[in-house]
Amino acid sequence: MAAALLAPLLLATAQFMAPGRWVLSAIAPWAAAPALALTLVPEFRVDLPWLLLGTRLELDHTGRIFLVFTALLWLIAGPYARIYMASDSKHRRFAGFFLSTMAGNFGVILARDVASFYLFFALMTLSAYGLIVHEGGEEPRRAGRVYLVLAMFGEALLLVAFLLSVSAADSLFVDDIPKAVALSPLRDLIVALFLGGFGVKVGVPVLHVWLPLAHPVAPTPASAVLSGVIIKAGLLGWLRFLPLGQAAFPNWGYGLMAAGIGAAFYAVAIGLMQKDSKTVLAYSSVSQMGLISVPVGLALATPAGWPLASAAVTVYAAHHALAKGALFLGVGVVRTAAGSERQLGWLMAGLVLPALALAGAPLTSGALAKESLKKSLVATPEALQHWLSWTLSLAAVGTSLLLIRFLYLVKQEAVTQTHGNANRALIVAWMPALLGVLTLTWIVFTEKAEAFFQHALELGTLWGSLWPIAGGILLACLFGRRFVRSDLSIPAGDLLVPVERLALSVRNTIESHWPRTFARPLQQTWKFLRVRIGQGMARGQGMARGQAWLESMAVAGILFLLLVLAFALALLPKHIGYE
Known part of the structure; x- marks a missing residue:
């Protein structure tokens, strides 16, 4: 089990830190072999209370099936990628992201506590970005932007869902989550968050738009694992956390x-x-x-x-x-x-x-x-x-x-x-x-x-x-x-095209009217706040008032939404061209 998780992770680290070593190039394509071998052992559970918030790794019946086809496809794609990418000057960087995505994918299947599941899921998600944008150019960058925005949106939904479900179960272990969600007064909200958060990977309608952008621009071995097994991680998330049955x-x-x-x-x-x-x-x-x-x-x-x-x-x-x-x-x-x-x-x-x-x-x-x-x-x-x-x-x-x-x-x-x-x-x-x-x-x-x-x-x-x-x-x-x-x-x-054009129009409008519409009022507001804060601090009350204002749920929510909107708009290109 340790080899199944650590082999791709350590080899990925070595690819980034010590590129050019022949032994790494020879071993890396076979990094999935320990995970495939793990499917031959009996079902097991390992508890590591000293790791993170208490890590549990387990191979059950469902996990075994997912690990079999996941490890096999990674093992086939590894040697294929070495041959396919041999003439690519950036093949070592590709290998690093390929291996780290693999490690996250295996970890998602084996993790049975919320903390390690979320950690491995995030590792897989962020590493896959490097595979999508590998070729460089406008189309891969656009696909990477769309993928990153939707991936972070999904991660945010999952984070809230995990916090609510862990609170309902009073436990960090995955086995306790579905029953607790079924009995929770917030069960409809939690189910909706899980459906949307994992739905980004699965490609449910509206959230599917990253798939037809990412697959064509990624190198072929990356496309194979993205479509073959990465999207199945969202499906496994549904099976693990939804109160099915x-x-x-x-x-x-x-x-x-x-x-x-x-x-x-x-x-x-x-x-x-x-x-x-x-x-x-x-x-x-x-x-x-x-x-x-x-x-x-x-x-x-x-x-x-x-x-x-x-x-x-x-x-x-x-x-x-x-x-x-x-x-x-x-x-x-x-x-x-x-x-x-x-x-x-x-x-x-x-x-x-x-x-x-x-x-x-x-x-x-x-x-x-x-x-x-x-x-x-x-x-x-x-x-x-x-x-x-x-x-x-x-x-x-x-x-x-x-x-x-x-x-x-x-x-x-x-x-x-x-x-x-x-x-x-x-x-x-x-x-x-x-x-x-x-x-x-x-x-x-x-x-x-x-x-x-x-x-x-x-x-x-x-x-x-x-x-x-x-x-x-x-x-x-x-x-x-x-x-x-x-x-x-x-x-x-498809559906993303009109949304991108609308968002680009909004950003261009904001940029063109920023000096006279936004900049001057903000400068005056900031000057007013600076004077008032200074007066409050002189009375010894400014820090307490400022902290109470920032901690209010309404202000925090507004700031968060503005931050997400600014992040999405900032990722848009200056222009969008379509044939």
Whole structure:
């Protein structure tokens, strides 16, 4: 356990402090190996009362599943990144942020006290910023600004949620939080804060706008872990801290289900209008995470449905992590390693495998995930259950359409680039990701796989998995060139574009009117306060009055909101240009 957490953390520190050492470059890609090995040991709990406020680290059933696919994807992305970034002059800096993000990600899974969970979550969040802005330039900086503002917003929500829940539980341990939240008079507020705080990572509607900006500009191995496992940290946060199975929250539960279904369809519609393959995959992640949100919302609304919902979430998360990681890594392979048309054909065939899994093709991990998702709906009323089942199937049609668009764009990007000799090492580094898509879910969920294969070849089961894919292909064929070569486009970030323009207009207005509207009145106010404070201090009362004024909740709240607004406006560029 110590090696799982300290190996990436110490190697990250060494990358920043002692760059250029050959041994570091040789060991760093394998930093995730101890974490993957940790999944083979029995469940355990370790208490370290001398660390922080009392640290508890634990590997339970849910944590083991998350650690398996998380560590495996990091372990695949590590050697891949070393090959992919070999010619990058800033590859050591990338390695440092890559490893520190990895350490935070593993810590989030193992931490079972609030203090260490928040510390590891913050480490992961802030380190990921270095991956997003690595390439430099206006687009990565813009993506980094948006990510940082939303990340800090989420961290602020989580901090308040943790303080309220710890106060309600009178305990810092995660196991005590859900029940205490369910019984707290502030339970609706706490649930809302957890949904929003972790929702930034998950990519719930409105808070999703950082994903389609960050994924295209980050190096390919960083995009793979951002979409494959970093967003799953928010999902794990929901499972750890929400009072799932403890009490009924129908408003929040059905609201989250509606938001998830809305995200599933909205992201497909926007993703079909993108012209970059990685942006399309980013919107696909928003859509898929919307589907994973449905069983979480179901468990919030109906506590009796929690066992089946929990199983659906873990199966879908494991399936999506490997499939999406393989697709992102495959983009890097096709763009840089295709040496001939024949080789491009083989690489595209390799990309089709995780694409079929993501679409839920028969006998794939996606089919198992989709079946688990539909089984979790049994706790809902029969009419709603039937409607949700059809809605999820229609969402699979949208996923198929989006993946067809993705495959077309990847091939076009490869054809328009000139390649020399094929980078066989990068292709070899990608192969374990494809193997993981084909095998991992079946290995981890053996019992569910056995039950699935008992009826997997039945005509009804095959048809239920095939018709959404066939429907997507049929729609793509009907639209033909209008679909794949559409000139319609919406800027990545969609909802963010009008908000940015409005905020920029406000900032420009403030800057243009600052001297006559704000500066002079502030100078006069400051002069007045300085005189009054001086008089008060002369009477020995100024300090007490000033402290009481600053400690008042209204003033503190106003100052905090002004500070957040100023921070967001300061991060905006002087101008925003869009194609």
